[in-house]
Amino acid sequence: ELVGIKGPRDCIIKLLTYEADSGPSRQQLKVVSIVGCGGLGKTTLANQVYKEINGQFDCKAFVSMSQKPDMRKILMDLLSQILGNGSPMCFDEQRLIVKLREFLKDK
Template sequence: MGIDNDVEQLSELTLEGRLHQRKAISVFGMGGLGKTTVVKEVYKRVKTRFDCYSWVSMSPSHNLMDVLRNVLFRFKASKGEPAMDAIYEGQLQERTYHYLQDKNYLF
């Protein structure tokens, strides 16, 4: 079956009211239904409407530092900004928070 209708609905939901508040959208269901395919397509379509964006895949055994480093790196790369130096976890969380504080972002 096609995914166009799902992609369109999720795109509208993603962009709706994005300037006024933070929003988290969960996409869930049984494995093999195409959730990742739909979300990736929405991400590709709407990402340029945000100040910065980041797509990060996580494994069940993820390392928080690696995930945070990857998130911040990809946010900065989406704006053509240089990567940061090696920093410890507390600094990484703080830098990510401050970097995103006044931005409209897609993650």
């Protein structure tokens, strides 16, 4: 286990999986941002959270962002993970967004 990660990991897991009033929540969209200077372990922390709770969800993906993100690559990575298909897609950004929306609309 990584030193010093348990507290922040558990805090983020709680933010993502519990409603303030009613306990466990799976119906509401939630976003938690992890921000800070480079090299602090943000990606490692996010990856630990993902590994801990990804079994609770039918649809899941993990992408890491850089300071200058390549949106087409990020969208292709997302689609590849949620569709369970490793083949590259030859679509532009707009088409990738449409495909992602189509897949997620009933989730």
